[in-house]
Amino acid sequence: MIIAKQEDVTPKVLDSYKTIEDLRLREIVASLVKHLHAFAREVHLTEDEFRKGTELVARLGQMTTDTHNEVVLMSGSLGFSALVCLLNNGNNGQTETTANLLGPFWRMNSPKTENGGSIIRSPTPGPAIFVNCIVQDPKGNPIAGAECDVWHSSPEGFYEQQDPNQADMNLRGQFTTDKNGRFWFRSVKPAGYPIPIDGPTGDLLRAGKRHNYRPAHLHFLIFRQGFKTLISQIYSPDDDRLETDCQFGVTRALIGDYIRHDGNAPAPDVSGEWYSLDQVFVMEPGEAKLPKPPIK
Numbered sequence: 001m002i003i004a005k006q007e008d009v010t011p012k013v014l015d016s017y018k019t020i021e022d023l024r025l026r027e028i029v030a031s032l033v034k035h036l037h038a039f040a041r042e043v044h045l046t047e048d049e050f051r052k053g054t055e056l057v058a059r060l061g062q063m064t065t066d067t068h069n070e071v072v073l074m075s076g077s078l079g080f081s082a083l084v085c086l087l088n089n090g091n092n093g094q095t096e097t098t099a100n101l102l103g104p105f106w107r108m109n110s111p112k113t114e115n116g117g118s119i120i121r122s123p124t125p126g127p128a129i130f131v132n133c134i135v136q137d138p139k140g141n142p143i144a145g146a147e148c149d150v151w152h153s154s155p156e157g158f159y160e161q162q163d164p165n166q167a168d169m170n171l172r173g174q175f176t177t178d179k180n181g182r183f184w185f186r187s188v189k190p191a192g193y194p195i196p197i198d199g200p201t202g203d204l205l206r207a208g209k210r211h212n213y214r215p216a217h218l219h220f221l222i223f224r225q226g227f228k229t230l231i232s233q234i235y236s237p238d239d240d241r242l243e244t245d246c247q248f249g250v251t252r253a254l255i256g257d258y259i260r261h262d263g264n265a266p267a268p269d270v271s272g273e274w275y276s277l278d279q280v281f282v283m284e285p286g287e288a289k290l291p292k293p294p295i296k
Helices: 006-016 023-043 047-062 070-077 080-087 200-207
Strands: 128-136 147-151 172-176 182-188 217-223 230-235 259-262 273-282
Touching (some): 006 023, 047 070, 070 080, 128 217, 147 182
Antiparallel strands (some): 147 217
């Protein structure tokens, strides 16, 4: 494997990995090598730029902890997370879908909560929101017994593990659909929020003169045997950053119908302004598999 010139490198590397037994892994490695080498040639990557790139990759790992995932933030800021999601959902990218990014803040073992219950677990000021959801298959049949994780930021724009003033698992809950495929709950209306910019992701956003805000949204993860696990975010239409989401997550199918009301709330302790959201989720047949949580 003696290399004489730069043109020799790519075929030599490709040939060396032909022994990978896993056919899918072999395909991915071969394509990665081809595109990575082509990228270096296209931009004529300098040695100094190469070293800076490897330092950036190292920083992504160094900054990822049990409560912060810099790799996921960078992937989203490059639009890579959104692209992979859309390629793999909605009839393999051919139709609109309610699937969306998992994001860096999903945690396992959210508190099991009865339908109609609240996911507010410590004082959290803000307008109340009452959410009613239906989970269906592609033919419109209800899916009973689906486990539905819900989580979102506070009206101040923080997830609970970022905010010492919030109780553990505040604004998180797990529900189970009834025989009609329904689950419903109460919370406070979420707000848009800034993603952390003290690492490589922030450097990239500043270089592009981009803001670091995500529009307001609710997260959902729906699991049921016989169906592909559905990960979704439903965005509030009144957020002025829908068009400029720093993570490129907003699609037309994910802009929810958040309706503002005054008075006559579904709960006697709510007066004045409150919101409602009705949402239908469609699960595609497939493998029921939970993702690895990005944080603990």
